[in-house]
Amino acid sequence: xxxxxxxxxxxxxxxxxxxxxxxxxxxxxxxxxxxxxxxxxxxxxxxxxxxxxxxxxxxxxxxxxxxxxxxxxxxxxxxxxxxxxxxxxxxxxxxxxxxxxxxxxxxxxxxxxxxxxxxxxxxxxxxxxxxxxxxxxxxxxxxxxxxxxxxxxxxxxxxxxxxxxxxxxxxxxxxxxxxxxxxxxxxxxxxxxxxxxxxxxxxxxxxxxxxxxxxxxxxxxxxxxxxxxxxxxxxxxxxxxxxxxxxxxxxxxxxxxxxxxxxxxxxxxxxxxxxxxxxxxxxxxxxxxxxxxxxxxxxxxxxxxxxxxx
Amino acid sequence: xxxxxxxxxxxxxxxxxxxxxxxxxxxxxxxxxxxxxxxxxxxxxxxxxxxxxxxxxxxxxxxxxxxxxxxxxxxxxxxxxxxxxxxxxxxxxxxxxxxxxxxxxxxxxxxxxxxxxxxxxxxxxxxxxxxxxxxxxxxxxxxxxxxxxxxxxxxxxxxxxxxxxxxxxxxxxxxxxxxxxxxxxxxxxxxxxxxxxxxxxxxxxxxxxxxxxxxxxxxxxxxxxxxxxxxxxxxxxxxxxxxxxxxxxxxxxxxxxxxxxxxxxxxxxxxxxxxxxxxxxxxxxxxxxxxxxxxxxxxxxxxxxxxxxx
Numbered sequence: 223x224x225x226x227x228x229x230x231x232x233x234x235x236x237x238x239x240x241x242x243x244x245x246x247x248x249x250x251x252x253x254x255x256x257x258x259x260x261x262x263x264x265x266x267x268x269x270x271x272x273x274x275x276x277x278x279x280x281x282x283x284x285x286x287x288x289x290x291x292x293x294x295x296x297x298x299x300x301x302x303x304x305x306x307x308x309x310x311x312x313x314x315x316x317x318x319x320x321x322x323x324x325x326x327x328x329x330x331x332x333x334x335x336x337x338x339x340x341x342x343x344x345x346x347x348x349x350x351x352x353x354x355x356x357x358x359x360x361x362x363x364x365x366x367x368x369x370x371x372x373x374x375x376x377x378x379x380x381x382x383x384x385x386x387x388x389x390x391x392x393x394x395x396x397x398x399x400x401x402x403x404x405x406x407x408x409x410x411x412x413x414x415x416x417x418x419x420x421x422x423x424x425x426x427x428x429x430x431x432x433x434x435x436x437x438x439x440x441x442x443x444x445x446x447x448x449x450x451x452x453x454x455x456x457x458x459x460x461x462x463x464x465x466x467x468x469x470x471x472x473x474x475x476x477x478x479x480x481x482x483x484x485x486x487x488x489x490x491x492x493x494x495x496x497x498x499x500x501x502x503x504x505x506x507x508x509x510x511x512x513x514x515x516x517x518x519x520x521x522x523x524x525x526x527x528x529x530x531x532x
Numbered sequence: 533x534x535x536x537x538x539x540x541x542x543x544x545x546x547x548x549x550x551x552x553x554x555x556x557x558x559x560x561x562x563x564x565x566x567x568x569x570x571x572x573x574x575x576x577x578x579x580x581x582x583x584x585x586x587x588x589x590x591x592x593x594x595x596x597x598x599x600x601x602x603x604x605x606x607x608x609x610x611x612x613x614x615x616x617x618x619x620x621x622x623x624x625x626x627x628x629x630x631x632x633x634x635x636x637x638x639x640x641x642x643x644x645x646x647x648x649x650x651x652x653x654x655x656x657x658x659x660x661x662x663x664x665x666x667x668x669x670x671x672x673x674x675x676x677x678x679x680x681x682x683x684x685x686x687x688x689x690x691x692x693x694x695x696x697x698x699x700x701x702x703x704x705x706x707x708x709x710x711x712x713x714x715x716x717x718x719x720x721x722x723x724x725x726x727x728x729x730x731x732x733x734x735x736x737x738x739x740x741x742x743x744x745x746x747x748x749x750x751x752x753x754x755x756x757x758x759x760x761x762x763x764x765x766x767x768x769x770x771x772x773x774x775x776x777x778x779x780x781x782x783x784x785x786x787x788x789x790x791x792x793x794x795x796x797x798x799x800x801x802x803x804x805x806x807x808x809x810x811x812x813x814x815x816x817x818x819x820x821x822x823x824x825x826x827x828x829x830x831x832x833x834x835x836x837x838x839x840x841x842x
Contacts, residue, residue, distance in 0.1 A: 244645070247659070255660075264660030296641060296648035300657050302666035303617055310613065330638050330675055331606060332705040332773075335554070338606035347610050349557070350565075350574030356612035365640055365675050368703050369710030393678050395642040400679030404725065407715045412722070415714065463642075 224360050224386030225437070225459055226429040228322050229484060231289035237524040238479070238531075240290040240324060240461070241516075242491025243280065243312060244297045245273040249495045251509040254279075270304035273297075276512075277312045280495065281319050283513035287520045290322035290360075292461075292489055310357055317360075324461065325359035328390065330372055337375040344379040344387075361386030363439060363461070366416055373423060377436055380427045386435040386459075389423075391416045391451060394441025394464030403447075413447060417454040424458055431484065433459050440478060442470030442488065449477035452485070460486040466493035466523070472530035479531045488527055494519050534670050534696030535747070535769060536739040538632050539794060541599035547834040548789070548841075550600040550634060550771070551826075552801025553590065553622060554607045555583040559805045561819040564589075580614035586822075587622045590805065591629050593823035597830045600632035600670075602771075602799055620667055627670075634771065635669035638700065640682055647685040654689040654697075671696035673749060673771070676726055683733060687746055690737045696745040696769075699733075701726045701761060704751025704774030713757075723757060727764040734768055741794065743769050750788060752780030752798065759787035762795070770796040776803035776833070782840035789841045798837055804829050 232238050247255060250272050258272035281291065293316075298309035316323050329339040343362045346353040364376050364387045376387045392402055392413040402413040417438065424434030434457045440448050442464035452460075460478045464470040465488045478486035497503045497519035498512040507515035542548050557565060560582050568582035591601065603626075608619035626633050639649040653672045656663040674686050674697045686697045702712055702723040712723040727748065734744030744767045750758050752774035762770070770788040774780040775798050788796035807813045807829035808822040817825035 246648075259660055264662045266657070266659060266664065266666065269657075269659045294641075294645055294648075296639070296645045296652065299652040300648045300666060301659075302652070302657070302664075303613060303620065305666075306616055307613055328640050328675070329606070330640070331604075332703065335604055335606045338556075338604075338610045342606065342609040342612075347576070347579075347612070349576060349579045349611075350569055352574045354576065354612075356576065356610060356615075365638070365677050367675050367677050367700050367711060368705055369707030369712070371705050371707040372703075390677050393642065393682075395678055395681050397679030397681040400729065401677060401722070401726070402679070404722070405717045407717060407719070409717070412711070412714070416711070419710065 223384040223427065223429050223435055224380065225433045225435040226431060227360070228290060228386070228459070228487070229431045229433065231322055232487065235287065235289050236528065237287060237289060238487050239288055239523055239527060240292050240487050240489045241280070241284055241288045241494050241520060242292045242294060242489050243277055244294040244491045245276055245495070246297060247272070249492070250276045251498065251512045253509055266301045266304040269301045270308040273301070273305070274308040274311055278315055279513040280516050281316050281321065283517040284520055285319045285321065287517060287524065290324055290487060291316050292324040292326045294491070295325060295327040313357065313359060322361070323359045324361045324363070324388070325357065326363045328363050328365045330365035330368055332368060333371040333375060336372045340375045340379045344376065344385040345383060361388065363388045363390070365390050370423065377423060377427070380435045386437060388437040388439050388461040389420050391420060391438040392440050392444055392447050394443045394468055398441065414450060414454060417451045420458055421455040428457055433457055433484065437461055439463065442474045443468060445474045445477050452477055452480065462486050462488045466490040472526045475527060476530050483531060490523055533694040533737065533739050533745055534690065535743045535745040536741060537670070538600060538696070538769070538797070539741045539743065541632055542797065545597065545599050546838065547597060547599060548797050549598055549833055549837060550602050550797050550799045551590070551594055551598045551804050551830060552602045552604060552799050553587055554604040554801045555586055555805070556607060557582070559802070560586045561808065561822045563819055576612045576614040579611045580618040583611070583615070584618040584621055588625055589823040590826050591626055591631065593827040594830055595629045595631065597827060597834065600634055600797060601626050602634040602636045604801070605635060605637040623667060623669060632671070633669045634671045634673070634698070635667065636673045638673050638675045640675035640678055642678060643681040643685060646682045650685045650689045654686065654695040655693060671698065673698045673700070675700050680733065687733060687737070690745045696747060698747040698749050698771040699730050701730060701748040702750050702754055702757050704753045704778055708751065724760060724764060727761045730768055731765040738767055743767055743794065747771055749773065752784045753778060755784045755787050762787055762790065772796050772798045776800040782836045785837060786840050793841060800833055
């Protein structure tokens, strides 16, 4: 099941982090982009070919460092059909290289439609007498505005196919409090209420390490709220965005972890993908060495977080 | 701008409804499906070809009846890349036939990522020195869990490109109250709070009929809540799911409308797409006449709703 596989990879690599794959074109080294544009034109095909090459280089460089990757679907959808093909190939490549693949798509809808989304990203589509997976990841991010009947189809695929989900609870962005921090009549905040739901919804998918395949998204930018949520959701794994480029530091992610050193996986996207451009690495790594720079940053992040939580 | 175009089409056809295009394979007449499977195999390509033919037949039959269509992206994503190509071609075809196209995708994320989604569905993607639209609809549904900075990029495309959005406020499903009906300390429900936000967020995109291109999703299955929301969001257009197969009747959608007869567009998907299968029409229309059955049901729905609101 997803959560056991994830935890085993985290333990094996001693690294509770996930590398986001949000390939904006400005992140891609110009030698890759120019080569793709030269061969395929300044088109979505050219963009998609560049994205795929960039991603593959990152995946090759990170495979013995980082247990999981998280493609953010928006950055593929914005390059249309070709972008989505690059996403699909990135997922396949990442899986052959042994990564857990978390598709970051924040899908949500009423039950019957959520079922279709879940089929697309966590299941297999029936076509006539055949069945085939389309964009099959190991896990998917899910938005909870509809309540349980919009979430249940995803949970059912967690149960039936050993997949995982991470449900938005407290997001890392500035305005997340506009809805999530509202206090209810009972004096609890919305993010606490959602945390309680997620804890409840995860009870059918608890694996051998005591964690559920139904996890939560909890931003590193709100350590105090994270701390409260850790109390509420004892068995949920936290997917923690907001470290690095979004402003969260290693000390900010500490409350997401339990005393067993488990319970959270911290995401970084830009700081890894664009390491070769940063002041920290640009002296040492040229554009062509973007993957090695990403690898160096992934190691630095691993050490940074491990030293804070251990 | 979107909202003015939509209202003008609604007035011209005297029809405040939108036809959902959620093409599950079991909705498609077997003669279309079998032909596609025979030519392209029981594959996602076969499925996508069948979906596209089915959709085109519906669009041809509805173009002088219904002002807008709403493809639900989940049902295309579940057929993978080929499914998304069918979605893209459906959108293009619908636009050439004069429909307003509302992409039902419930996208949501932090600001930078919401920008990428908005570019994919409401904007144009920059690639090198070129700019191209990918899945360009006229409007998009948006989920509000992140608060304003996850919504602002979509609003910016409404302002800059004359597009529209419909933000989830009170959804039609059974468990929508789990989050949306919670009462805050101040005694207002979450759906009322979200309604106030949407009303505020829509102020920069009000068109010549006094309505904003920033609308709201409000389910027909909750007429009482809809009535309160109509008071709170005076200038928001309501996209109203839940009529027909989901259980809402014409009287249930009345509170979504203002006294000017405007303010709402009522969606039906299954009841139109599958009219040829229903007891009401199956005697009169064979499979091959699925589009005429859909047309008859679209006229019936128009009359049903108009007689209730007028």
